[in-house]
Amino acid sequence: MTFTAEEIRKNYEGFSNEKLMRIATENAGTLSPEVVSILKDELRKRHLIDEHIERSIAIQAKELTEQELEAFINLIETLPCPICSTTSQRLNLSSVFSVTSFIIITQFKGKNVIACPDCLVKSLRRADTSTFLLGLWGIPWGVIRSVKALVNNSISRKRVHQRSPLMKEFVKLKKGEIERWKNDSTNLLNLVKRNNEYVG
Structure with missing residues (x-):
């Protein structure tokens, strides 16, 4: 229409x-x-x-240049951690997966979390604990999806100090908001916090 x-x-x-x-x-x-x-x-x-x-x-309306992309990523990476407020580590982005099962129903959840490496590791461990306690009980998908979540989280844990390619995707997706708030760290941090609250 x-x-x-x-x-x-x-x-x-x-x-x-x-x-x-x-x-x-x-x-x-x-x-x-x-x-x-x-x-x-x-x-x-x-x-x-x-x-x-x-x-x-x-x-x-345009593609970001490499210089613009790097500048926007730097703006996000140098914010205080939205979880612990530290400024001593650059922020990164990790996909965090968890599984919840109840007999024949299994729910696989993932979300992208932006935080300092220490908080990312804690988020990944919490997701693993939740998956161990609540994910394995579904038949047959609970075990299969729990293993997938645990493997993905293990890979993410090893990479928390390396810039994630997902950070580029986040910046490209949010470039309008980042441009609007690039001189306002409080609202930039709120943008990151909203991202962390969203569960896909």
Whole structure:
């Protein structure tokens, strides 16, 4: 279904400020230039647009250069740890897997956690303990998926001091928000904390 420019404009007029800002900083890269123009008009009308939002919208429409990518990764890696608040170690990203089973039902969960290496190891160990206690009991998938989770976590534990390729993917996905908050470490840290709360 295709919407006319006027229909899109009316939709945007009905959105809350928060929803418009989320579209501007997270989804502008998926919009056509015409829709981006409508979005900017609505943001201007509400006095929500500034140079940070303008840059956030613009950066989503392009591929990051290696220099920009490295700068954004560095911004994330040098934040205080969102778990223990240490600033003595660079942050990294690890996939943490756990399994929960109840007889014939088995749930395999994974999430990407950004933290200092020490906290990543603790998160991986907690996930392993949970999997040992709650994951092995499903038939037949509990054992199979528990082994998979434990192996993946073991590999991740060995790599907590090496920059994860997933960090690049995180930065590419969140580049609009990182651009918006690159001079505001509190909001950048909140972005990382929101990532850590999401369970896929």
